[in-house]
Amino acid sequence: MKSEISTWSPDSICLKLDAADSRPLAKAMYERTCRTDFSQPGFCVVDAGSEIDSISFRRLMLELKREMAAIHEVQTGKTLVHLSAARFDQQETTRPHLDGGPDECFLMLGYEPSAVDSDLQITDYTKCAFDLGLTPKELLVKHNPMFQSSFEILEPYSTRVPCFSKTNYQIICINNSSAGYSSLEPAWQGTLHTATILTPDEDERRVINSTMIASVPxxxxxxxxxxxxNEFASTSAVRRRGYDKPHLDDDD
Structure with a gap:
């Protein structure tokens, strides 16, 4: 059952914003992210440059979701809906993980320029599960990536995001699904994501505009x-306080 592990080139992951027409970009994002097999990465990065402002950037995210929903409707008869939308300062290193969501969903994360250095890594855990003859959910139970031994099993399936830039506005789409692979009933094949914060600094901000989007009837x-x-697209507020950082104040 095991098949070759793909090594993704930067061209297969990294996309540029065309200000004249967002539809071709949305199509490329959809193809790379909303995969039902392992012929695509399951994630992509859109570089929006440094000239755009934060509000225009967030409005772009919402527009791209609408364009991707139109594509999804034509291809599957279903549509895409937002499950969440929030802004926060994320400066905690994580292990490979899924964000809690339904079986078929993806994250559209908008990263703003930051003085905080970080690396992002995507792990193709559904491909690993397929190769081991497990469902994705079985894999996470049997080989929990929070533990080092399981992390080593998943490591060959991991890709460091090659075009991540702290100086530009960037949109990163990550397939966050947990559905099993089926050639008869295709379903989105998810990935895990990891952030490594290299230079955390509470005096700086690493703002992520985070949305979760699901496939629904x-x-x-x-x-x-x-x-x-509308509030997500226009607010200046950024959440900073959390259970691990109760001493921080949110930005208004």
């Missing part, structure tokens, strides 16, 4: 309403 409304998305 056509006609299903967004889980969050338009007012929440």
């Amino acid at each position: 056509k006609g299903t409304p967004d889980t969050i309403d338009a007012s929440v998305l």
Whole structure:
């Protein structure tokens, strides 16, 4: 059952924003992210440059989601909805993980320029599960990446994001699904993501505009309403305080 582990070239991951027309970009993002087999990476990076401002950047994220939903409707008869939208200062190193969500979902993360150095890594855990004859959920139970021995099993399936830049606005789409592979009933094949914070600094900000997007039957409304998305697109607030950093104040 085991097949060759893919090594993804930068060209297969890294995309540029075309200000004239977002539709070709949305198509390329959809193809790379919303995969149902292992012929695509399951993630991509869009470089929006340094000239765009934060509000325009977040509006771009919402526009690209709408374009991707239109593609999804044509290809599957389903649509895409937002499950969450938030802004926060993320300066904690993580292990490979999924964000909690339904079986078919992806993250669209908007990274703003930052003085904080970091690395991102994507792990193709569904491909690893396929090669081991397990479902993705079985793999995470049997080989929990929080433990070093399991991390070593997943390491050959990991890719360091090659075009991540702290100086530019960038959108990173990550397939966050947990569905099993089936050629008869295709479902999105997910990945794990890891952030390594190289130079954490509480006096600086590493702002992530985070959205989770799910595949649902056509006609299903967004889980969050338009007012929440409008606030997400326009607010200057950034969440900083958390259970691990109760001493920090949120930015207004």
